[in-house]
Amino acid sequence: MFDIVKSAALAKRAALTVAQLTSHEKNQLLVKMADAIAENSTTIIAENAKDITAGKAKGLSTAMLDRLLLTQQGVRDIAEAIRDIVRLDDPVGHISNLALRPNGIQVGKMRIPLGVIAMIYEARPNVTAESAALCLKSGNSVILRGGSEAIYSNIALANCLHQVLEQANVDKNCITVIPDTSRDVIEQLLKQRESIDLVIPRGGEGLIRYVTENSQIPVIQHFKGVCHLFIDKYADIEKASNILVNGKTQRPSACNALETALIHADIAEEILPKIACALKPAAVKVHACADSIDYFENAQPATDADFAAEYLAQEIAVKIVPSFQQALEHIQTYSSDHTEVIVTQDTSRSQRFIRSINSSVVMVNASSRFSDGSQLGLGSEIGISTSKLHAYGPMGLTALTTEKFVVLGDGQIRG
Numbered sequence: 001m002f003d004i005v006k007s008a009a010l011a012k013r014a015a016l017t018v019a020q021l022t023s024h025e026k027n028q029l030l031v032k033m034a035d036a037i038a039e040n041s042t043t044i045i046a047e048n049a050k051d052i053t054a055g056k057a058k059g060l061s062t063a064m065l066d067r068l069l070l071t072q073q074g075v076r077d078i079a080e081a082i083r084d085i086v087r088l089d090d091p092v093g094h095i096s097n098l099a100l101r102p103n104g105i106q107v108g109k110m111r112i113p114l115g116v117i118a119m120i121y122e123a124r125p126n127v128t129a130e131s132a133a134l135c136l137k138s139g140n141s142v143i144l145r146g147g148s149e150a151i152y153s154n155i156a157l158a159n160c161l162h163q164v165l166e167q168a169n170v171d172k173n174c175i176t177v178i179p180d181t182s183r184d185v186i187e188q189l190l191k192q193r194e195s196i197d198l199v200i201p202r203g204g205e206g207l208i209r210y211v212t213e214n215s216q217i218p219v220i221q222h223f224k225g226v227c228h229l230f231i232d233k234y235a236d237i238e239k240a241s242n243i244l245v246n247g248k249t250q251r252p253s254a255c256n257a258l259e260t261a262l263i264h265a266d267i268a269e270e271i272l273p274k275i276a277c278a279l280k281p282a283a284v285k286v287h288a289c290a291d292s293i294d295y296f297e298n299a300q301p302a303t304d305a306d307f308a309a310e311y312l313a314q315e316i317a318v319k320i321v322p323s324f325q326q327a328l329e330h331i332q333t334y335s336s337d338h339t340e341v342i343v344t345q346d347t348s349r350s351q352r353f354i355r356s357i358n359s360s361v362v363m364v365n366a367s368s369r370f371s372d373g374s375q376l377g378l379g380s381e382i383g384i385s386t387s388k389l390h391a392y393g394p395m396g397l398t399a400l401t402t403e404k405f406v407v408l409g410d411g412q413i414r415g
Helices: 004-018 023-039 041-058 062-068 072-086 125-137 148-167 183-189 205-214 237-249 265-282 324-334 347-356
Strands: 095-100 106-113 116-121 141-145 175-177 198-202 227-231 258-264 285-288 315-321 339-343 361-364 383-385 393-395 401-408
Touching (some): 004 116, 004 141, 023 041, 023 125, 023 148, 041 148, 062 148, 072 125, 125 141, 125 148, 125 175, 141 183, 183 205, 198 205, 227 324, 237 339, 258 265, 258 324, 324 347, 339 347, 347 361
Parallel strands (some): 116 141, 116 198, 227 339, 258 315, 285 315
Antiparallel strands (some): 106 401
């Protein structure tokens, strides 16, 4: 039987070791891990096939199976994501804001690891490798508890990572993949406040609420991604249509996919026929307000629940708004604080939108699909925080560290 108390304690001890590794040593380990994953792609894909077969038998949704599937390209992408992390600057040990005080002491803040991070997530085997790599690079231990739907894939990836750590004589407990997929192990994991410093859940809203409500450890929250696109009356029609289609259809199962499109009334008659035509090839199901429903074939009347929904599928809610202010009010009412986009050629209106909307990512004239750690220059992300404390938005290396004060003196004493 898996002993979570013992494993958490071992992870804490291993964190002391990994925190002392130099940037060069961490990068060498990561390069070898990327190579090991690439070299073992056949085994990883074979194990992933077991998960896919079991997932279909369980009746997993298309969106869930899409997140679960690993192809040859998918495995190569995981290896390359780790190599991208190697190329990032190591935040650990960086001293900022060093300032001289009147008494001669110098005061600054140094970046240090958080310690032990627990990840609880669903059908995303890439999270196993990429989160492990991010935590290692930032000097942390990590405990990874994936869902039962990805257990074979996760263990195959963990074997690659542990092989590299053992060959380098580094404590392999700095990366722990929990083989027990029962809910009981999550309950026990969330009580290990003496060993674990932060919990990051990734998955459905139900999982994240369960973790938040039951954890004795601080939690980074990301309940859902209800991402909005507001097409302003000063929008470029072609840009707006392309941004909407890309944001909705490129990968609808992603949390940065568009779920609601707001159209300014002054431009609705011109742009809605183009949007309806553009969405047709992807067979997007439309939930439309009373003023926009006639522009779409087979659209359904939109309800308040539709505007609050994270569809994660080829579905979208559409609403015509009579003014800029009402677009803001709609977003502020239904936002999940993930990502909001405005399309407009009016700089003053785009700046007003940026100032007024406090979601973790706010965009002007760009697809919501760019709301991703790698696209924003962070390398792989460990998650997206929609809670404003500690970290907000996509979380990269720096978000996996904290700061300590460093004081440099020359014999000063306090009178």
